[in-house]
Amino acid sequence: MSTAVPPPVADDIDVATLLDDPYATYARLHELGPVAWVPVLNRYLVTGFDACRAVEADEATFSADVRGGSATMARALGGRPMLRKDGAAHAEERTPINTPLRPKAIRATWLARFERNARTYLETLRARGPDDADLNRDFAGPLAAQNLVDMLGLPDATAEELARWSLAFIAGIGNLQDDPGIWARSDAAQQEVDAHLDALLPVLRRRPDASVTSALLHAGLDEATVRTNVKLTISGGMNEPQHTITAIVWALTDHPEQRERVLSDPSWWPRVVDETIRWQAPIGMYPRRTTRDCVLAGIALPAEASLGVVVGAANRDPAVFDRPDEFDIARTKRAHLGFGSGVHVCAGHWAARIAIGEVALPMLYDALPGLRTDPRRETTWFGWVFRGMTALPVTWGG
Structure with a gap:
């Protein structure tokens, strides 16, 4: 029987480098092993694919109710949402939204809206013209926001408002330094969302609809819990679709032979979406907490340890993926962790796949x-916890 060993220490990690481009750092962590202590972050980073899967398979040992992070999330959203709960408490709030977010329900209820919204922002992009268009600013960001407005059933909210709320909530969730300016913005976002819900919830009580908000409301949850989870959805529901759209266009530009393959055979679009999320995970890390002394991938961990489950690194684990740093839509198909795993797998992953791979990208390339x-204008990336393109200038024709 193997003996657990102390974790290796990664004392050369630079946060600025992580924010700019984390993948060289992830390669260094893979060399150390699947779990490492990172002093500058005051947490253990779990970067091995199997180790990340093991964390998600054992809620009793690796809790989603994390120290610090749960408190800031509750402060930012006005309560502790399902994302920071385990077991039955998590299931009670998660189960109601599973049904409206299944593929059949999405296609029946939301597909036409996804198409309408994509057409709207395609015209915004086209109006900017091939010398000024930015795919993030003019298409991917507002499209992801409007799709989320519709799925939440917020009839009077705008895409611009939802994008602003999302940024304010995300900043609040990460406000471990207790910055009063960040709290002021998240408090204002809470008040604005609550004003919309004040008008909406009485209507939904009388007339349920297919929205995520209605599903939560009619599941027997108290109203405060409904409100908190609507704000949770606003905080996290934009990142994956927005940043996947931009990353796909960026990747296909740099891999023209793969672009031609999918444009000549649209059945490749689901593979493009999955490979992009594996290769450039929009949600790169999320926290967990150990509830007891334990062993993970042969590494001894103490009780109450703060973990970072780095799925962005796990998706490039060389022990699992051949040529992990290469973008290859024809690679041998296997599961990745870009949407998480286990009971906390991203609730909106089918909505993202359909909105991106069946609607947004085919429409863009056709039009x-x-x-x-x-290449005449600068492309910028940022982040490692959430990672995406902040600017993607695009052109067409010629």
Whole structure:
């Protein structure tokens, strides 16, 4: 029987480098092993694929109710949402939204809206023209926001409002330094969302609809819990679709042979979406807490340890993926962790797959022949906990 050993220490990690481009750091962590102590972050980073899966398979040992993070999330959202609960408490709040977010329900209820919204922002992008268009600003960001407005059933909210609320909530969730300016913005976002819900919830009580908000409301949850989980959905529901759209166009520009493959055979679009999320995970890390002394991938961990489950690194684990740093839509198909795993797997993953792979990307490439990154203007990436393109200038034609 193998003996558990102390974790290796990664004392050369630079946070600024992580924010700019984390993948060289992830390669260094893979060399150390599947779990490492990172002093600058004051937490253990779990980067091995199997180790990340093991964390999600054992809620009793690796709790989603994390120290510090749960408190800031509750402060930012006005209560502790399902994402920071385990077991039955999590299931009670998660189960109601599973039904409206299944593929059949999404196609029946939301597909036409996804198409309408994509057409709207396609015209915004086209109006900017091939010398000024930015895919993040003009299409991916507002499209992800409007789709979320519709799925939450917020009839009077705008995409611009939802995007602003999302940023305010995300900043609040990460406000471990207790910055009063960040709290002021998240408090204002809470008040604005609550004003919309004050008008909406009485209507939904009388006339349920297919929205996520209605599903939560009619599941027997108290109203405060409904409100908190609506705000949770606002905080996290934009990142994956927004950043996957931009990452796909960026990746296909740099891999023209793969772009031609999918444009000549649209059945490849689901593979493009999955490979992009594996390769450039929009949600790169989430926290967990150990509830007892334990062993993870042969590494001894103490009770009450703060963990970072780095799925962005796990998706490039060389022990699991051949040529992990390469973008290859034809690679041998296998599960990745870009949507998480276990009971906390992303609730909206089918909505994201359908909105991106069945609607947004085929429509973009059909409407704008020659769509590609514009080399005349700067492309920028940012982040590792949430990672995506903050600017993607695009051009077409020619």
